[in-house]
Amino acid sequence: MIRALLVDDHQLFGEGVRSMFKPNDGIEIVKITTNGNNVPSILSEIEVDMILMDISMPLIDGVGVLELMKSKGLDVPVLMLTMHQDMKYIRRTLETGAQGYILKDASKAELTEAIEKVSRRENYFHPKINNQIFDYLRGNKNPSEGNLVDQLSDREKEIIGCIGKGMNSKAIAEVLFISEHTVKTHRRNIMHKLGVKNTAELISFSMEKGII
Amino acid sequence: MIRALLVDDHQLFGEGVRSMFKPNDGIEIVKITTNGNNVPSILSEIEVDMILMDISMPLIDGVGVLELMKSKGLDVPVLMLTMHQDMKYIRRTLETGAQGYILKDASKAELTEAIEKVSRRENYFHPKINNQIFDYLRGNKNPSEGNLVDQLSDREKEIIGCIGKGMNSKAIAEVLFISEHTVKTHRRNIMHKLGVKNTAELISFSMEKGII
């Protein structure tokens, strides 16, 4: 019996997956948490063979939880679970050391296979994203290109959020209690880091990446 | 026993929800489809008491399915199921006649209550969005404000797409073989129609609405 911890902010999804596995499937979701920050304390209390983790979550995202685990020396194989069939997410995941990647539109059979493999510390990639993985491994050996988002500071993400709401530099300066010059400097740095030409591209990029 | 049809492109979620309901819950997911276009033919084959429908789906979105059902005179109560705690989605849903709205981070108990109510043709709104609903009903009795997106012409949507790619007015003019002046006029009209202040807000609004 493979004991799994499920980390997902969507209660329905979590409970659904839990009740999907019957005893003879060889898999049991022993615990569900909707807050990734709880993962370390849960791992200290109960023993699990692998973690099924959603990538996009409000308090701390899946990649954040992976990093948190790493920093605490917790070494449990992780299968990332997400809706985003998006190379940008997959890159971030691979770079932080997830064991596998599966889409939420996978079937039960695929999920079962993925959980089994990951619990044995084998890699699993959902067929739909395999090609993207190969492309990734072939091209771009340059890690600096991969996780553009991680290069952003919290302040910069905050600024992006304001821009997305339609605020101009002056308005942002007022709510953040900083100078308009500073806001403009931040905007410039952000655009340079993300490699975008203008505000429009910045916003569409940021929304795709999930920064907003 | 309430017989429900589930429309969701995420197989795992669907199978999860299906196996979550035991016979004594009084609810049975009798059919799952990942393609909303199949709903009319399914309804002609099997009888269901209500439909559980995801809003954001690739081929045809939840609102599209509702409209499709309406056009075919199919009258089955629909509970919309989504991750978006976003008034913009809720408006579209209500305007096309959904019976209820529940978030994917709801609990099983909440989902059960929602399904029961909707199957009896009562309205259900997830507690988290109740306040938003009330605000909506209080203000804005003006239906023309609701579906801003529909007011956009195809040309205007095309322009929005270009802006989202980071193109400026000049570049857009070149690829569309029109004058830069014309592009600027379109931008102005678009922003006026959508009620946004600047490009940043235009893009974030458009991406939320799914125009891009």
Next chain:
DNA sequence: TTCACGATACCACTTTAGAGGTATCAGCCA
């Protein structure tokens, strides 16, 4: 057949964004 509307185009003007710099200061890590 008017009439409304979308697509097109132009002018003049103000505001904002964007790009080129430079610089200080606090915190963190080797």
Next chain:
DNA sequence: TGGCTGATACCTCTAAAGTGGTATCGTGAA
């Protein structure tokens, strides 16, 4: 300690966006 980085701030200048108009032309609906 010394270097790196993020947050802050300022200056200058150009390019672009945004705002105020007006106007023609075709198409499809009333």
